[in-house]
Amino acid sequence: MQYLMLVRVDPDLPVAADADVEPWVEEGARTGMRLDGNPAEDPSTATTVRVRDGETLVSDGPFAEVKEYVAGYDRLQADSLEQAVAYAAKHPVAKFGAIEVRQVWEGFVDDADDVPAPRESGVDYLFLHVPDRELIKTATRETGDPTEWVRRIEQRRATLGGDRLRDEPDTSATVRVRNGETLITRGPFAETAEQIAGFDLVRVDDLDEALELAATHPTSRIGAIEVRPLVMS
């Protein structure tokens, strides 16, 4: 099964002295558990997109101010949530933040044949999909279905992948390590009223193209999409 790991840093906690992510990445490569991952630029570089009554509303900053902010992501392959959580707990940020582990909803969007390879150069962004609790009730199978959008960005060679996330308590967990003790909370990250329901990784020319893509995704009509640049190596 696939999992998305959101690495959340608490800026009020001191960075652990042994905070080197390399051994963790090497372990993931050795065991085959870590598929890929990237750090994101900090939340002050975020832009949030909403569409209401056909009008695109663009605002500066993340979708919600939260102490433990998303600082990056990793995609994992694991046999169970327990196995994914055990590996996530070894991530150095678990000591000065929280690691949100979410099972990917495989098959939510059908795979397409003959998907062109993504463009070779561009700027990479992480889209965090955050449906509004009330507005999501207004979505129907047709209006909320992202399949057509996914097909479109595939043809534009603008996608590096993305998934809907499961939100049942037994498919996700938030992990913190404090004073050497591993603390596990069942369910998605609970510190914000709205929860991240999906993500996309896009490769585009610039922020304008990223915002244009975000504004055409169904989530922007029933909630918000946070657009975060990834750190370009």
Next chain:
Amino acid sequence: MTEPLAAAFADEWGRVVATLVRVTGDWALAEDAAAEAFAAAAVTWQRDGVPRSPGAWLTTVARNRALDRLRRAATERSALESIAALQETRGSGGEEDAVEPDDVPDDRLRLVFTCCHPALPLETRVALTLRTLCGLTVDEIAAAFGVAEPAMAKRLVRARQKIQRAHIPYRVPSGAALPERLAGVLAVLYLLFTEGYAPSGGDDVVRPSLSGEAIRLTRVLATLMPGEPEVLGLLALEVLQDSRRAARTTADGALVPLEEQDRGRWDADRIAEGRRALEAADRLGGPAGPYLLQARIAAEHARGDAADKHAILRSYDALVSLTPSPYVALARAIAVGAADGPDAGLGALARLRATGALPGNHYLPAAEADLLRRAGRHGEAAAAYRSALDLVRNGAERDFLERRLAEVAPGPRP
């Protein structure tokens, strides 16, 4: 600063920064290099006189300063690439051997669109425009916003970082995105103008430097985008409103309403410029947008007693259908009062009040008070003035309302 240098500063700062941003992609470097070039100009021009083409001189010097800085810091490939780009555009001779301005594309339009990008907070868009396009110092901008200098410096640093790290493009948007983005640019310029014209707090009714900067920038925009009627409309609106600046307040800072203003103090040059911009916009044709409609209203008011009150009302009717804002509805109701008499105006205001619009705002009771006063209903007018006084924040507007209250309710205040 000497006068030729001050003039060059006002005219060329934005152009120099815009070119440097395009060539280096580094906003902070662009501003620093421009500042160094202007400092160099202060010394050299004092000694040798102002060069034939001040803009080209400044751009060349700023480029060379940026190049020197990049050389000193050249450790990364990207920096070396920037140097290569700079060298291509660098003249072969010294600083005096400046490139001709015609060789330099005008980058200010890109700079305007990037500074006014919707992914930046609104206040930051205004501040960044003042810094990079108008060349105001951080101190001056902080004072204009009523915040401390370090806070404003931090805000500007954050904005430049976001532009760079989130990859906000340095480009004029095209196609379907242009009208929406242009509307955003015009909104920032008008906000800049109105903050200069009627600041939301404090006691100065007019901060002339900000409205002056807004007018200057709008003129530049009208030159760079001559086919956009709304840009001309905004320019007309700004200069027509500004034409009444001297007449709008008395020597001791008190507000003077339009119909009581000394028309001899209206700026005829400004009014003429406004009418020219309006005529140019009308020649472009097409449906009138919100700025053009407001400019038509202002132009009608500029005719003084000859103003056609029904033409003003027709423009307001069109404006209400374009911009469903309670402020526009309020202005329309006042126009109804002027065209069809106080009772009709009070009816329009009553309908607006019934919608629950403008709660906690002094404009609605102040408008009611004014029409009641004109209708001779002094008792009700006094009550309305008192309601407005409970809500008003600007000191000059408060003084005006108190003066009006004294007119309808003579004697000591209760």
